Every structure is written in C-alpha cells, then in structure tokens.
Amino acid sequence: MTRRTRTFSLMATTVAIALGATACGGSSSTTGSGSPAKGGTLTILNDADYNHIDPQRTYTTEGSSMDYEIVRTLTGWDETGAHPKLVGDLATDTGTPSKGATVWTFHLRHGVKWQDGTDVTAQDVKYGVERFFSPDINGGPPYASQWLVGGSSYKGPFKGKQLDSIQTPDKYTLVFHLNQPVADFNETTTMTGWSAVPKAHDTGATYDLHVWSDGPYMIKSYSHGKELVLVRNKYWSRSTDPIREQNVNEFDAKFGQDQSAIDQQIKSDAGTGQTAITQTPIAGSDLTTIANDPSLKSRFYKIPAPGINYMAINTGRVKDIRVREAIEDAVDKTTVRGAFGGSAYGDYATSVLAPGIDGHKNFNLYSTNPAGDLAKAKALMKQAGNPKLTMSLSVENIPTHEHFADAVKTALAKIGITVNISPLDKNNYFSIVDNVKNQYDLTWGDWIADWPNASTILPILFDGRQMKTLPQSNNNLAYLNDPEVNAQIDKAAKTTDINQANAAYGALDEQVMKDAAVVPLMYMNFSDLGGSKIGGVIDDTIMAEPSLVHVYVKS
Known part of the structure; x- marks a missing residue:
C-alpha cells in the first residue's frame, strides 16, 4: 500500500523468510501470560481521520488496522507467534485451490453473526467483493478486477447485476474463478475488501460512516474528521474468531490534533494519555527525543x-x-x-x-x-x-x-x-x-x-x-x-x-x-507511542502498525 498503505504479494513460500528479516524486535508488549483485563476505554489519537473504513475502499494501513476490529476477512494473519501465520478468518481454513490455482474454494464458519444477530453468509461475502467493481466505490486495491473472470467489464452490484465468477453453491461456500493461476490468492483475501457486506445495510458512497459489523466491535457514532466510537458487538463470539479478542469495552478514536501535541500527551502518561495510543507516526520533531528516551522503551513501538x-x-x-x-x-x-x-x-x-x-x-x-x-x-x-x-x-x-x-x-x-x-x-x-x-x-x-x-x-x-x-x-x-x-x-x-x-x-x-x-x-x-496502562499490543509486521486485536486496558 502506499501511504501507510498496502500492496499485495505473490509467493507465499517466501513470506516467512522475508518477514523474519523485517520483523520488529522489541519494544512492544504482547498478551503475555494469564488472562488480559476486561473493560475500559482505549483512546486512539490520530492527527487526521482515516482515509476510509469502508472495507472495499480503504487502502491505508491505519484504516485497515481499524477495520480489523469491525469486519472480518476470508483469511487473516495470526501474529501471536514468531512469524505471521496465515489462517482462516471468516473461512474455516485458508482455502482450497484447484484447476492449477485458477479456482479457489472457501467454506465459511457457522455461527458468525452480524451486529443484529443474523448470520453472515457466502452471499454477503460475494456482494462485498462485488462492491470492489463499482465506479462509486473507488480507492481500494485492484486485484479483484485484475484476477476475477469478467472483472474487467463488471460495474458492480448496485444495479442488480452479479459477477458470475464468484459462485455461492450454498449458504457457506464461495468459489472464485480466476483468469490466471494465483498461487497465493488466499493471501489477497486477508485484505479488508474480501469481507462481507449485507446488501440491506449498504449505504454506498457513505458506507464509511455506517460499516456493518461482524467483528468484535461496531460503530456507535462517527463524526467524520472528529471522532469515531466503537463499542462491543454483542453477537460476536470468540469461539468463531481465531484472530481477535474483545477485551476493552470501547475504542474512542479522536482526530484533528497536531501530531506533536498527540506525542506529548501520550508521552506525559497523564490522564487519558495512560490509556491512549497513536496509529500515525511520531512527528519528525519528536521522533529522535522519544526514540532515545529509555523511560519510554516499553511503550515505544518501532516497526x-x-x-x-x-x-x-x-x-x-x-x-x-x-x-x-x-x-x-x-x-x-x-x-x-x-x-x-x-x-x-x-x-x-x-x-x-x-x-x-x-x-x-x-x-x-x-x-x-x-x-x-x-x-x-x-x-x-x-x-x-x-x-x-x-x-x-x-x-x-x-x-x-x-x-x-x-x-x-x-x-x-x-x-x-x-x-x-x-x-x-x-x-x-x-x-x-x-x-x-x-x-x-x-x-x-x-x-x-x-x-x-x-x-x-x-x-x-x-x-x-x-x-x-x-x-x-x-x-x-x-x-x-x-x-x-x-x-x-x-x-x-x-x-x-x-x-x-x-x-x-x-x-x-x-x-x-x-x-x-x-x-x-x-x-x-514506523514509530508509535502508547500509554503505560495499555497491554496486548502486537507489532503488525504486515502493515507496520501496532495491532490492537488483543489490546486491553490494565486495571
């Protein structure tokens, strides 16, 4: 990706080696032993709002990282070990290729629910991926249009048309037909665009403000450019999710402060600064000072x-x-x-x-x-x-x-x-x-x-x-x-x-x-800073972001 953004890779067999060479050493806290604390509010302080959180439009690392709290993708990365491991997310596993990796089949987990308690279905995923193709939904990665048969001429689902190369033989099965072999197609499907969207709740160009949740958190309120508040999705279940936890009660993302002011607020470790983190890089004027301060080492994330x-x-x-x-x-x-x-x-x-x-x-x-x-x-x-x-x-x-x-x-x-x-x-x-x-x-x-x-x-x-x-x-x-x-x-x-x-x-x-x-x-x-009462932060070496999927607030 550009911009604290992402792109897509090809050879799955090389990922572990490459990530081993670039993985961050040190300073981030991990989930550790025992059970993480439950409850509290994690404050996210960013100098600007996310470019998008509409899963088919976002192509920034900050937006994608936030999306992973709200939406689930077909596959994902478990980053609790020494190296990221590709796992099924909405899917039961990492998919099955056939016909020389030109056909990929995924089976969805049973029991995954939307925020209103209804089931997430293969048809929801198909519709979500089809949104990629609409001229009204732009900004995301280009792989679907490049690889799916018929993608070059398809114009999205908003006029009732479907893409025949995405098949849903039943409620829990998806079959993708590609125009070329893609050996690691199942790594592409870790990106947020390969997530489900319920057609009945799609608001098109304004979906950024109304993203429907099948993840652990859902949107409570969103004032673009000012504040995004996420609260627990009561229908999310840890038993169906191999990647995420639901520890904090609320995420409160605030936007618009000068980055230097954010850095100083978190550095001071006073008040809400103790339970705050930034996803945007430490400002140039502060980076050298913060990076060389030994008292900040345990909450300084250099990725x-x-x-x-x-x-x-x-x-x-x-x-x-x-x-x-x-x-x-x-x-x-x-x-x-x-x-x-x-x-x-x-x-x-x-x-x-x-x-x-x-x-x-x-x-x-x-x-x-x-x-x-x-x-x-x-x-x-x-x-x-x-x-x-x-x-x-x-x-x-x-x-x-x-x-x-x-x-x-x-x-x-x-x-x-x-x-x-x-x-x-x-x-x-x-x-x-x-x-x-x-x-x-x-x-x-x-x-x-x-x-x-x-x-x-x-x-x-x-x-x-x-x-x-x-x-x-x-x-x-x-x-x-x-x-x-x-x-x-x-x-x-x-x-x-x-x-x-x-x-x-x-x-x-x-x-x-x-x-x-x-x-x-x-x-x-990329260097970020967190407060002293935050635990469970993982270095996301895929996106060079502090991952919040296991985060908790210390009691």
Whole structure:
C-alpha cells in the first residue's frame, strides 16, 4: 500500500523468510501470560481521520488496522507467534485451490453473526467483493478486477447485476474463478475488501460512516474528521474468531490534533494519555527525543516497514529525462530525513525495493552523497538548456510534510527550478493525488507492501496501463508509461521460479530508476507511542502498525 498503505504479494513460500528479516524486535508488549483485563476505554489519537473504513475502499494501513476490529476477512494473519501465520478468518481454513490455482474454494464458519444477530453468509461475502467493481466505490486495491473472470467489464452490484465468477453453491461456500493461476490468492483475501457486506445495510458512497459489523466491535457514532466510537458487538463470539479478542469495552478514536501535541500527551502518561495510543507516526520533531528516551522503551513501538518514502516525478509533465535526473541528484536527503525525524525514521533509499523485500538489490544510479551532487545536477540542467521551470509539489498539510517540502524547494532552487508547494488535506490526500484529474509535477508518497514481495510494489506503482483502467485509483504517481517497464511487469508476473522472479523484479526496479520516475528518500520505520496502562499490543509486521486485536486496558 502506499501511504501507510498496502500492496499485495505473490509467493507465499517466501513470506516467512522475508518477514523474519523485517520483523520488529522489541519494544512492544504482547498478551503475555494469564488472562488480559476486561473493560475500559482505549483512546486512539490520530492527527487526521482515516482515509476510509469502508472495507472495499480503504487502502491505508491505519484504516485497515481499524477495520480489523469491525469486519472480518476470508483469511487473516495470526501474529501471536514468531512469524505471521496465515489462517482462516471468516473461512474455516485458508482455502482450497484447484484447476492449477485458477479456482479457489472457501467454506465459511457457522455461527458468525452480524451486529443484529443474523448470520453472515457466502452471499454477503460475494456482494462485498462485488462492491470492489463499482465506479462509486473507488480507492481500494485492484486485484479483484485484475484476477476475477469478467472483472474487467463488471460495474458492480448496485444495479442488480452479479459477477458470475464468484459462485455461492450454498449458504457457506464461495468459489472464485480466476483468469490466471494465483498461487497465493488466499493471501489477497486477508485484505479488508474480501469481507462481507449485507446488501440491506449498504449505504454506498457513505458506507464509511455506517460499516456493518461482524467483528468484535461496531460503530456507535462517527463524526467524520472528529471522532469515531466503537463499542462491543454483542453477537460476536470468540469461539468463531481465531484472530481477535474483545477485551476493552470501547475504542474512542479522536482526530484533528497536531501530531506533536498527540506525542506529548501520550508521552506525559497523564490522564487519558495512560490509556491512549497513536496509529500515525511520531512527528519528525519528536521522533529522535522519544526514540532515545529509555523511560519510554516499553511503550515505544518501532516497526520496520516493508516499504519506502519517496517523491514521484510526473514523467508526463516533466518530460526531459535530463531534468528528472537533475532532480534525483539535487535533492538533499539529509535535510529531507531530518524533516521526518532523522536516522530513527529510516535509512537513506537508493531504490524502490527496500532491503528485506524479495527482489531487492543494492544499486545507486545517482548521487552517492545523501546530501546530493549539485555539480552533477547543474551539468544535467545545462545539457537540457538551463530551462527556468516552475513545478508543483503536493504534500499533506502537516508540519512534517511542510518541512519536507521546504527542503525540496530549497534544493531545487539551486538548479533553477521554482517549487510551488501544494499542501493537501491529510484526510483526503490519497483520494486527491490518486485521481488522474489532479496531477502535480512532484508528489510525495509512501508505499508499504501487503507482504514483503516486489510483486506487491512495482506493478502497482509503475504499470502505465492502470492510468486508464483505474483513473480514480491510480497509484502510479509518476505517470510512468514505459513499454519496457510494462513488458517486464508482465514477464515477472508469469515467472513461476522464485529466484528468476526475484531477479526480474530487481531488474525492473533498476529500469524504473533509469527512467528517473521517483526520488527514493528513505526505507522507513514506523514509530508509535502508547500509554503505560495499555497491554496486548502486537507489532503488525504486515502493515507496520501496532495491532490492537488483543489490546486491553490494565486495571
């Protein structure tokens, strides 16, 4: 995913190895021995509201993490052990492939209930997945439309039409027919879009505010941009759920405070700060201080993210590759990293694929000095005719991003490029920049793999064909449409040998960098803070979030 977001991976056999390399050591509390305390309210303090919690629309890690308290997916990740384990969630197991992994069958658990006590059925899951295809429900991942037979022309269920490649032979059985073999389709189904939605309670474009629950918690109230309150779903049963617990009475998510104020409130550990946690990263100005404070170690969650912080260069608007290469060399990553919190935030990046992701290889096509190479950048601009350019740069309207934008503006001014900064509402940032109607010359982004495999990153970020097929959900912020890149994406996707596939993705990463489509900034860590009276927090190494599925408030 971009943005504390997610993408999707391909080779299930490599997941455990890759996650072992990236799993967080240390600082989070786990459920421990004995029974967790019951009751109390957990406060979540985020600087902005979730982009979406409609399960078919959310594609951010914060939104998905919150959704896992409300909705259940066909399969899921049990993260209580040393490595995440794929398990059945709504399904009794992780599914059965047939016909060369082009058909997948799932059987639902009996006794799973909606918040009104009615049964969750296969038809509810089918309808939920069909929502993926509606033009009115956009923003989520593209895999259903890419893989399900007939998906490319299906327009969703709102006019009464169904997708025949999703079959429900009975109340508890689902059969998916794919247009290609997908060996780890059952990992895709861990994403929130593969959850049930009851047709009678679907409010379409406003479902964000009315998500119907089959999980342990349900929406009590939701004032968008201000507060989301979840309370217990009395019809949820632990006996049918292998992943979640229902320990706290209530989740109270509050939005809109400055992130630095949130950090200080939780750091002080006074009042509600004792039972509060943040899902959004610690602000750049606070990160170094908090990360180095030994008194906070037990409630500081530093989770290495399988992803990258980057700045996309719009190749359709910035057409001269010499100018794009000059931008690569001119950006001072030392000041950029300082804006995000310094070395605690992550290592300098030189490629799109981060270390620990299958397919990553070490290479650097541009400045070997993280502070940049102005002489080289100026020489490239001279070759381009020393154009006096003005470029737009989109960032979220938060202090960390504004400091980042200032660093870019200062660096590019030295090579004759004027940067106009466009701060966008953080609540809607990716809804804006993912829409092809809203293009910028330079765009800040970040991307986290759904699982640590290059197949969940490079095809999503750089396949030029998605600009046409997904005009409102385009993750290709570089607007790269290189036929060679597109061909390499197709070749890698069809490669069944894992070593050959990894090599293909490594070569693809290098081709993207030869196109100067993005400036890779940092391989990220995500750091969050919780109060002293919170227990049961798990490092979610899939989404680089503090997982709350076992959380409790200490009495």
